[in-house]
Amino acid sequence: MIKPLLMAICVLAATPAFAQADDPARDPTKTEVWKPVPATVATPANAAPSDAIVLFNGKDVSAWESETGGPVPWSVANGTLTVVPGSKGIRTRQDFCDIQLHVEWRAPTATKGFDGQHRGNSGIFLQELYELQVLDSYNNPTYANGQAGSLYKQAMPLVNASRRPGEWQAYDIIWKAPRFSPGGGLTSPARITVLHNGVLVQDDTVLSGKTEYIGAPSYAPHGCAPLYLQEHNSKVSYRNIWVRKL
Structure with missing residues (x-):
């Protein structure tokens, strides 16, 4: 049984x-979803993705102009683009909204007599208005929402992932532009995610408005705009800059 x-x-x-x-x-x-089939993007080692817009490849600065509209006033040598103190910032000739951006930068090694905001200071401005701080923050105390990886005067980084001055560093940025109604009202604020040397330092951070040195940030309606690299009296260098439109 x-x-x-x-x-x-x-x-x-x-x-x-x-x-x-x-x-x-x-x-x-x-x-199962079979269509549309995602586009293929080649990702060669140590190079920009195949669908990226290369903004600086170590030699060509044709994608840039001075903030005044003239030729780029910074020096180009040995594959790097270096700020000339006392000159002007530079901006892309092309406008951007939502993007993935890769930028490598290096703070100068000559730090004697400089500290805080006077050491390796520059900045990456999304749409010319919203600053991701570039600063030598290796053993260099300053206000937390002004150190490397911060959204200047708005959001401090989750951690300090800075390398020593003279070493190359990388920012990988996902930027979502703000949206405005036809009447000029804000319908969606700007948002940013940032990895500093592969470490998450801004996690879908919501911005309160454009960067202000004094006073609270606020929004005013605008469209797509150039990327802008700041000249701040320091010989900061840049290389391997590329962007993908999202």
């Missing part, structure tokens, strides 16, 4: 499985 009983139990246990296989609602292909 034991064997027939075991067989009966096995048959009953298998019945739901057979029923599910015959049930169209349990068909796994019902949840």
Whole structure:
């Protein structure tokens, strides 16, 4: 009697499985999406993705101009673009809204006599208005919402991932531009995610408005705009700058 009983139990246990296989609602292909097929993007080692816009490749600065509209006033040598103190900032000739941006930068090694905001200071401005701080923050105390990786005067970084001055550092940025209604009202604030040397320092941070040195940030309606690199009296260098439109 034991064997027939075991067989009966096995048959009953298998019945739901057979029923599910015959049930169209349990068909796994019902949840498969085949189109549209995502575009293929090549990602060669140590190079920009194939669909990226290369803004600086170590030699060519044709994608940039001075903030005054003239030629780039910074020096280009040995594959790097270096700020000339006392000159002007530079901006891209092309406008951008939502982007993925990769920028490598290096603070100068000559730090004697400089500290705080006077050491390796520059900045990356999204849409010319919103600053991601560039600063030598390696053993260099300053206000937390003004150190490297901060949204200047708005959001301090989650951690300080800075390398020593003279070492190359990298920012990988996801930028979502603010949206405005036809009447000029803010419908969606700007948001940013930043990895500093591969470490998350801004996690989908919501901005309260454009960067202000004095006073609270606020929004005014605008469209897509250039990227801007700041000249702040320090010989900060840049290389391998590329952007992908999102």
